[in-house]
Amino acid sequence: MSANPLAPEWLVHPDDANALTPAVWPPSADRDGAGAITVAGASLTALASEFGTPLYVVDEQDVRTRAETIKTLFNEAFAALGSRVDVYYAGKAFLCTAVAKWVVEAGLHIDVASGGELAVALAAGVDPALLGFHGNNKSLAEIDRSVGLGVGAIVLDSVVEVDRVSAAAEKHGRVQAVRLRINSGVHASTHEYLATAREDQKFGIPLADAPAVVAQIRASKNLRFLGLHSHIGSQIFESAGFAEAARRLLAVHAELLKDGEVPELNLGGGFGIAYTSADVVTPIASIAADFARVVSEQCAELGIPIPIIAIEPGRAIVGHSTVTVYEVGTIKDVRVDDSIRKYVSIDGGMSDNIRPALYGADYTVRLANRRSDSDPALVRIAGKHCESGDIVVHADYLPGDVAPGDLVAVPATGAYCWSLASNYNYLGRPAVVAVKDGAARVIVRRETEADLLSRDVGVTA
Incomplete structure (x- = not known):
């Protein structure tokens, strides 16, 4: 199948919409026997089930390794x-x-x-x-x-x-x-x-x-x-x-x-x-x-x-360490001229990743809970906020059979995503889970509605 004419020039139509580009994902990212993406040996499907979505998943060893590597390389060069x-x-x-x-x-x-x-x-x-x-x-x-x-x-x-x-x-x-x-x-x-x-x-x-x-x-x-x-x-x-x-x-x-x-x-x-x-x-x-x-x-x-x-x-230490996992809610095929752009709406958005709206930043997305042989379709990953600019991924290809209830993962979200997160539309900020050797632990808990209401003096009174 040829590339969608709505796709930007830099975006290559993939032979396999399930493939994980090594330069973008944590080195530990892979797919398990069921086709689910894993990070540091932990299944994103299992993590989403245990901790909910949206969810930041950070590879602890990747952060440590990049920090040590940068220090070593610069000190070797100047020694x-x-x-x-x-x-x-x-x-x-x-x-x-x-x-x-x-x-x-x-x-x-x-x-x-x-x-x-x-x-x-x-x-x-x-x-x-x-x-x-x-x-x-x-x-x-x-x-x-x-x-x-x-x-x-x-x-x-x-x-x-x-x-x-x-x-x-x-x-x-x-x-x-x-x-x-x-x-x-x-x-x-x-x-x-x-x-x-x-x-x-x-x-x-x-x-x-x-x-x-x-x-x-x-x-x-x-x-x-x-x-x-x-x-x-x-x-x-x-x-x-x-x-x-x-x-x-x-x-x-x-x-x-x-x-x-x-x-x-x-x-x-x-x-x-x-x-x-x-x-x-x-x-x-x-x-x-x-x-x-x-x-x-x-x-x-x-x-x-x-x-x-x-x-x-800066981001070179922590940026690649993290992927954000979302659940798909609604899907709309939008006709633009003679082509179709598939809008895939997720349960997060600009409240957990403002960079696309703020800087026009581009990101990558992959189906996280399964592998699919369906033909790739051009998608736009849209958030659930009341803004037309609430876009997390402007353009990428996902298997065309992506459906409500699926999980999608956006890599390279370790820097300036959680730190710029907001409570727009009164969404609680996601949890951050660290994974290492297949084990996971919460390092920042998810905000609850009680958290959101705790500073409203009309409620506390």
Whole structure:
């Protein structure tokens, strides 16, 4: 059967609509003898029956392995240069106490961007010295708490924060380590909302202003300047933007060394992952080698020592670890010109995955509870919310006999799905289940109607 003309150009008509593209799914994903998808040896059909749907299913070992691998590859690349790399897990991607423990046990630090994320990390028993606190508008209370706890580094995002952090450090009798976030002006190749170093934007300070702000930091006896910080965006596939940002920052880094120590340089991250078979991802080993080469060459040209490097891989650690399982409710064949698009409505939607509505993000979908030899049909996976833009998968192929009651699974939902989830239309946020060696355990429980009503004072009264 030929491809549906309504399908986007990148979407290839599959020979087998049951196949799981390795680059998109967790490495442990497979189908069992009954045709059901399994993750880490656990059947998604059995998990849906036990824990309900929608359901986030996260492969614990995959998270641990990716965290350890990224740390190892970057440190191997920089060890030859006489330096090391500190890897920060992005709490904003997905954070709960279990995940915080996994990444710290893998040797990573954690980047938090709010008092709530800080509270989760602390509840997990994470040493505050392993935390970095980020954000363009940290409250006075957040700054005070972070300094008082001994957070390892605070990223200053504006000039006003120099005095705010300094005052908090003086109050607590501490010398607080800080980084200065720079807007490098590098335009990352990603969605406009994910590019964070363009000139007209809320994050950081202009590169040209860095020397003056660093002088202000150094003038405070309560602050210790660690180095510059850059983050050009998220879901980035090519390394040219990182290389250019590194060159620009190292030039200023060299100037700052003339007046004091600059022990490190944070080059950010936001490495992209594959959400569909059309996404071509640069291997982490290649990214690490590129980073090391650019830093080495630039430091040699400037005649400066290679600093400690910090990176923030973002979704590359947790994104592929998770699949979301839904139950199919209704199906509609919608005629568009002379073609049919099959709308498959599920029991979740933009409340558990806002990325397609927010960024136009594409995802993959597969029938999860069985295998089918039916001819592939072009589908659009639609949520149950009162929005026409409530789409989870814009376009993919499922077996044409997909029916109400079937389960479908959407992979690569580990990052920015649960963390961006909402209660739109008063849907409770799904549970998160961790699977390992065939066993499953809830790490975040499902929200109930009682949870949803608990803050309504008209109910509690």
